[in-house]
Amino acid sequence: MGRRSEADRDAVTIEIVYALVSGGFAAALVFAALYGPAVAFDLSPTTAHTLAVAGGALAGVAFLSRVAHILWRHAGRREDEGG
DSSP states (O other): OOOOOHHHHHHHHHHHHHHHHHHHHHHHHHHHHHHHHHHHTTOOHHHHHHHHHHHHHHHHHHHHHHHHHHHHHHHHHHHHTTO
């Protein structure tokens, strides 16, 4: 296994940052979709809390899924190129 060039290290860094930013965006969308009705319709505190917990849990899953998908796709692409 050879040393990576500066361009390869930069590509990996950019891919990681892209994965984290798009994962955060996906998580924010999922959380907003679940918790938004509690804010918009002034639901009871118990219902709002339940939606917040569910939104947080699913937002975490969305974040991890998005990051893993992007990084695995990038790793697969590097193997296809012989790197």
